[in-house]
Amino acid sequence: MGRSCLLTRSDVFRLIADGGKIVIKDDAVLRLDGWLEKHPGGRLAILHMVGRDATDELNISHSADTLKGMNRFRIGTLTGEWSNFVPPIQGGIFSLREHENDPKAKVPDKVFNSESEKPVQGGALEVAAPPWTEKAFPPILLSSEKILSPDEYFAQACQDDINASVQAYPSLDAATQGAIAKKYQELHERIKREGLYDCDYSRYGIEMLRYGALFAGFVYFLRAGWYGTSATFLGLFWQQIMFSAHDAGHRGITHNFVIDTLIGIFIGDFCCGLSIGWWKSSHNVHHLVTNQPEHDPDIQNIPLFATSPEFLKSLTSSYYNGFVFVYDAIADFTLRFQSYTYYPIMAAARFNLYFLSWAHLLKPSAPNMGRAFWTRPTEILAIFGYFFWFGYVVNTLCIPTWQDRVLFILVSHFATMPLHIQITLSHWGMPTCVLPGECFAQHQLRTTMDVDCPAWLDFVHGGLQFQAVHHLFPRMPRHNLRMTQPLVREFCKETGIKYSILGFKDGNVKVLSRLEEITKQAVLMAKCQAHMAATGESGLH
Numbered sequence: 001m002g003r004s005c006l007l008t009r010s011d012v013f014r015l016i017a018d019g020g021k022i023v024i025k026d027d028a029v030l031r032l033d034g035w036l037e038k039h040p041g042g043r044l045a046i047l048h049m050v051g052r053d054a055t056d057e058l059n060i061s062h063s064a065d066t067l068k069g070m071n072r073f074r075i076g077t078l079t080g081e082w083s084n085f086v087p088p089i090q091g092g093i094f095s096l097r098e099h100e101n102d103p104k105a106k107v108p109d110k111v112f113n114s115e116s117e118k119p120v121q122g123g124a125l126e127v128a129a130p131p132w133t134e135k136a137f138p139p140i141l142l143s144s145e146k147i148l149s150p151d152e153y154f155a156q157a158c159q160d161d162i163n164a165s166v167q168a169y170p171s172l173d174a175a176t177q178g179a180i181a182k183k184y185q186e187l188h189e190r191i192k193r194e195g196l197y198d199c200d201y202s203r204y205g206i207e208m209l210r211y212g213a214l215f216a217g218f219v220y221f222l223r224a225g226w227y228g229t230s231a232t233f234l235g236l237f238w239q240q241i242m243f244s245a246h247d248a249g250h251r252g253i254t255h256n257f258v259i260d261t262l263i264g265i266f267i268g269d270f271c272c273g274l275s276i277g278w279w280k281s282s283h284n285v286h287h288l289v290t291n292q293p294e295h296d297p298d299i300q301n302i303p304l305f306a307t308s309p310e311f312l313k314s315l316t317s318s319y320y321n322g323f324v325f326v327y328d329a330i331a332d333f334t335l336r337f338q339s340y341t342y343y344p345i346m347a348a349a350r351f352n353l354y355f356l357s358w359a360h361l362l363k364p365s366a367p368n369m370g371r372a373f374w375t376r377p378t379e380i381l382a383i384f385g386y387f388f389w390f391g392y393v394v395n396t397l398c399i400p401t402w403q404d405r406v407l408f409i410l411v412s413h414f415a416t417m418p419l420h421i422q423i424t425l426s427h428w429g430m431p432t433c434v435l436p437g438e439c440f441a442q443h444q445l446r447t448t449m450d451v452d453c454p455a456w457l458d459f460v461h462g463g464l465q466f467q468a469v470h471h472l473f474p475r476m477p478r479h480n481l482r483m484t485q486p487l488v489r490e491f492c493k494e495t496g497i498k499y500s501i502l503g504f505k506d507g508n509v510k511v512l513s514r515l516e517e518i519t520k521q522a523v524l525m526a527k528c529q530a531h532m533a534a535t536g537e538s539g540l541h
């Protein structure tokens with residue numbers, strides 16, 4: 001197959017059915033089978049784009065040089081009409097079974113690999129569950145007067161979510177979404193032209209003064225024996241410096257993979273004891289499939305939290321390699337209180353990050369990451385460095401009693417709580433349903449919100465307050481996000497996409513309301529079940 005070979009949508013279907021990892025970029029058909037395990041951005045980033053036009057995702061994730069280098073994977077040029085398939089990892093079916101005895105048989109030009117590709121007239125959209133989630137609910141709009149079984153109640157809750165999004169956002173027809181994608185590409189070009197990818201390093205000078213002051217406070221009070229105060233300074237130091245690890249993880253500081261990864265390892269692994277590699281592997285996926293219950297690890301928190309009705313049934317995670325988040329009696333119980341447990345659990349969230357970091361670093365099946373192979377051993381070394389300074393020097397040599405050590409560890413870890421709230425704030429109150437045919441830019445703006453704050457408070461939020469802007473342009477240096485926000489507002493106005501922004505307090509209220517809403521749904525579903533068990537009827541009125 002030559003590079004100039006013309007390939008139709010059906011050809012792409014057939015190649016994927018044969019096991020090919022095919023991705024579209026502009027009009028180029030890329031075959032990435034051999035690159036999957038070597039990709040510095042991880043294999044999942046590619047798998048979620050198989051069978052899709054990934055032009056926008058590719059353009060915003062890579063440097064210009066890397067983009068040029070992609071030509072080596074080109075196997076042909078796309079011809080004819082294109083619409084995205086559902087990737088196999090997301091449940092898309094690419095089966096040639098009917099044709100398996102006839103290798104010359106032509107796959108019909110109109111190939112659908114999932115029911116979810118077919119929009120329904122009349123404003124509402126009917127979506128069948130991807131088969132691999134093994135959820136069987138009828139793809140019908142249900143009336144509220146009907147007696148509902150738990151399955152039907154569940155289906156209605158998911159459908160209500162979809163309807164709300166469909167009504168609030170531009171049409172999903174190909175012409176509208178194509179026009180939005182084009183405008184987004186124009187905006188990206190403008191941003192590059194206006195130098196908004198250039199990092200002003202003097203801004204990091206100011207950041208470093210702040211980190212230095214917090215660190216000095218930690219050391220000063222530690223030596224003075226004021227352990228609680230010292231621990232608070234250390235927690236605030238971690239909260240602040242992790243914003244720079246976030247920038248480095250996105251290669252948003254120097255834009256150089258090696259230098260930014262080393263900065264990320266120094267801050268994340270050595271200073272904070274958390275694996276930047278783990279964070280990148282989950283965060284890159286989060287950016288590509290934002291708020292999608294089966295795929296986005298950031299919202300997979302059963303049995304502690306559910307931000308989508310989809311979690312009210314057991315759900316298989318593609319991120320955790322097919323792990324099933326079971327909706328069992330424990331989840332049913334804990335979700336009743338999730339709006340009350342939100343803050344206490346956020347306060348202790350840092351302990352869980354250690355576990356996730358080590359689970360990532362010790363994973364036996366880890367891909368070799370090609371030229372990024374050195375990152376894992378470097379991280380392990382850096383994390384040992386963290387345990388040496390935090391565990392041995394601070395907690396063993398400097399703090400005399402075990403009671404003070406416990407206090408120090410708890411206070412320092414709880415003091416990072418604002419960071420965990422900031423991380424969840426921009427997504428947990430936003431829609432979680434998948435809309436077939438939706439372009440990248442609209443999906444990001446529908447599932448992400450910004451937090452409104454005056455410029456002088458920017459340091460408190462560390463850039464996470466411009467989450468919607470950041471999701472559109474993840475590699476943009478943090479200090480340019482405020483300048484880019486008006487351009488994104490303008491883009492939203494022109495395209496009719498709702499731009500979501502709330503103050504910190506209202507953002508918290510939104511998250512808590514969403515948690516309460518899902519709790520109510522869980523309670524009603526349990527009532528349906530109890531009613532069925534008691535009466536033998538199919539559900540509730």
Ligand code: HEM
Pocket residue numbers: 023030032035039040041042045046049054057058061062063066067069070073249250251257280284288
């Ligand atoms: C569908 C496809 C792809 C997606 C969604 C994707 C996504 C990403 C993401 C999110 C990163 C950031 C990783 C990090 O810094 O942690 C990344 C890095 C990288 N990707 Fe991809 N990628 C794709 C395909 C490719 C292809 C075809 C190439 C081949 C040249 C490639 C080469 C790289 C390289 C070299 C990096 C390191 C950063 C850089 O030099 O720009 N990726 N990718």
